Amino acid sequence: MTDLINARFILGISPENQQISALLGLPSANIDDPTLITADVVVIVASAKSGIDPKLVSQWHTFRELYIPTIVAVIDFEDGDVDFEDMSAIVGKMLEPVVTPYLVLHADNGEPTALINLEDQMITDYSTKQVAKIPSDSEHKELILEFKEELHNSLIEGGWDQFSAGLIIPAIPLMPKNNLGVAEIKRFLDLIPSRG
Template sequence: MGDLINARFILGISADNESICAALGLPAAQIDDPSLITSDVVVVIASAKTGIDSNIVKNWITFRELYIPTIVVVTDFEDGDVDFEDMSAIVGKMLEPVLTPYLVLHADTGEPTALINLEDQMITDYSNTKVSKISSDVEHRELVLEFKEELHNALTEGGWDQFVQGLIIPAIPLILKNKLGIAEIKHFLDLIPTRR
């Protein structure tokens, strides 16, 4: 018997779909694509500007009955009209509640330039071409304490295995121009066992 193909797809319509697919190394699919039922994991695009593809919203309940591990990627939040946290809440109302393992940190100019991991509170700085990890300071830890506790409570029962089983959905911010979020999304993709 030959190797089974690991089916991983990006769902949703975005002006950056082609670039997102290239950055993550995943093909795009439509919510009604029959091959979705064999998917190992799916990445859903949620744009802070254009929202979520109406076909995804319409077919969400049927899709979620398959318990396919799903990641929601939030894009287009840089201008500040709807930020990452706001869009994650909107996704929670339109589809189902999501968990935010990372929060976006902004430079003094207001530009999103870093992510803070709510589990270990390390900051990944995307403001330079060389990405760096730094420890958070007391001010950052106080700022994210409520979000950290919320995430901790959600993961108490089964950790991120709940994601692998298709029970919980992480929402992760993505900015292609400075690569913010790409490594974090790939981390979650790597949690899904490969089939051989």
């Protein structure tokens, strides 16, 4: 019964769902699962390769009437034509606009290896097994300025309490192979108080 009281789910179909479920400690569900009405928070999987589950897209407006706090985990952006920022824009058109609290940084070979937090401008480096937090340099700060201002404007009304109230949706890049984005998604999951 506690699972129904403190329900947290992953929605969306992707080959990585089982791995994502294990990384985040959340069970998968379908958009038409009746237990969703009891959910505290859900994570939607959006793939830059295969898109968003069509059933989820078709039932999105009904689902959003519940104002369940929602996070979009963007996957498969590392080796395709669609990067994280592009996929976030696509999610905005297919579902509703999202906010991006992090941007992806790439190594010289083009591999996504780090995230920069747009609020404190700290970089979390996932290029090695030893994840490190490092301050950004002036070049990074200049590159992210427009995105930082956009996020700031989204949060003026009520900060991240808007997320907890189901009013705004953060999109977060996720790469299961190196855990990029796992801690960042868990940060948002932790903003939702546990009722269990």
